[in-house]
Amino acid sequence: MSDLGSLFIRSAFVENLPLTQFLGLCTFLALSRRPGTAIGLGLAVIAVMGVTVPLNHLIFQYVLAPGAWAWAGLPEIDLSYLRLLTFIGVIAAAVQLVEMILDRSFPALFATFGVFLSLLAVHCAILGGSLFMAERNYNLVESTVLGLGGGTGFAIAVVMLSAIRRRLAYADLPDGLQGLGIAFILTGMLSLGFSSFAQMTLP
Amino acid sequence: MKLWTTLTEPILRQNPVTLQILGICSALAVTTTLAAAITMSLCLTAVLVAASGIISTIRKHLPSSIRLIVQIIIVASLVIVVDQILQAFFFEMSQRLSVYVSLIATNCVVLGRTESFALHNKPLSSMTDALGNGLGYSLILIIIGSVRELFGHGTLLGYSVLPTVEQGGWFEPLPLMLLAPSAFFLLGGLVWLIRSLMPKQVETPEHKLVPAEEVPG
Secondary structure, eight states, X not given: OHHHXXXXXXXXXXXXXXXXXXXXXXXXXXXXXXXXXXXXXXXXXXXXXXXXXXXXXXXXXXXXXXXXXXXXXXXXXXXXXXHHHHHHHHHHHHHHHHXXXXXXHOHHHHHHHHHHHHXXXXXXXXXXHHHHHHHHTOOHHHHHXXXXXXXXXXXXXXXXXXXXXXXXXXXXXXXXXXXXXXXXXXXXXHHHHHGGGTTOOOO | OHHHHHHHHHHHTTOTTTTTOOSHHHHHHTTTSHHHHHHHHHHHHHHHHHHHHXXXXXXXXXXXXXXXXXXXXXXXXXXXXXXXHHHHHOHHHHHHHGGGTGGGGGOHHHHHHIIIIITTSOHHHXXXXXXXXXXXXXXXXXXXXXXXXXXXXXXXXXXXXXOBGGGTSSBOOOGGGGSHHHHHHHHHHHHHHHHHHOGGGOOOOSSOOOOGGGSOO
C-alpha cells in the first residue's frame, strides 16, 4: 500500500510532468493566464490521464508486448514498435468518449472543462505518461496510480502558475519580458521549488 | 526569392519556439548536452520536412473532416521510423533521449506547420518552410544545449573546454545547469534578449500602468 502511496507522491511531485519532465508545456504556458481556466484544464488532465494510462497498459500488455500472441501459437511476434501509433489512437478515442459521456450525464461539468478535452488529444504530458508506463513495465494498479498522480501534479503546477501570473498582471515588467518571457522565469522558479521534493518518500 | 524568405523568416524573426510558443516540451528536456540537442534537432527537422512534403502532396485529396487524424498518423509513422533508426545505429543516444523522440509525434511544431502551411501550399514551398522552422527550432536547442553543457560539465560535445577542478583546472562545474530549472531560466532570458533586439515581438500587456499625473480625477 505504501508502495502505491509513494508512487503517487513520486509521480505528482518528484517527477512533476511540466516542471521536471518538461511535458505538456505548450498548454501549461498558453492556458495559465487565469486561475479559472487553469483549474478546468487541470481537472481535464487528471480525468484523461486516469483513464488512458491504465487503458494503454492493458492494450500494451495483451496486444503489443513481445510474446503477447503466444496463446495463438505466435510467440515470436513483437509489435511493441507500434506502441506510439496505438497510444495516440487510444488517447484520441478515449478523449472523444469522455467528452460524450460528460456531455450526456454531467452537462454542468462539461461546460466547465469541455473545451479543454479536445485539446488534450495531442498533449505531450498524457502521451508521455503512457510512454513512461510502457518503458518502466508497471502493472495495472501502478499505471492507474501513475496516471492519477501525474495528472494531479500537472493540475497543481498549472493552478500555481496561473495564480502567480494573475498577481503579476499589474506588475510593471520590462518590455521584452512581457508575457512569454516572465512565464518561463516563473516556471523556472516553480521548478526550483519542486526540485526540493526530490528526496521525498513516504515514511 | 520568395523561397529564400520562407526559409529564413522562421529562423529568427518568426522563430517557432520563442515567438509562436510551439514545441517547447522537447526543446528543454534533451538539452543537458550538446550532442543530445543536435540529435534531437536533426530528428525533428527530418520528420518535419518529410511530413510537410507528404501532407502537401496529398492536400487536395484530404477531406477536411479527417485531416487532423491523417496528419497525426503520417507524423507518428515517420517518428516510428526515426526512432527505429536511432535504436538500430545510435543505441546509446536513443537510450539517453528515452521517450522524447517518440514525443516528436505530439510536438506542436510539426502539427502546427503542417496544419497552417503545408495544407495550403505546394510541396516545394511547404518543405522549405518546414526546413526553416526546423532550423529555427534547432538554433534554440543548440544555444541552450551548448550553454548547459559548457557550464554544467565544462565540455562541449565531450571535449574539455573549461578545465574542471577535478581534472586539475580551475573551473567549478555548476550542477544547477544540469537540472530542470536552468533550462527555463535560459529560455526566458533568450526570449528577453530576442525581444529586446526586435521590439516588434513584444506582447502587449493586459493592464497598462498609467503615470500618476495622467490618472483622471
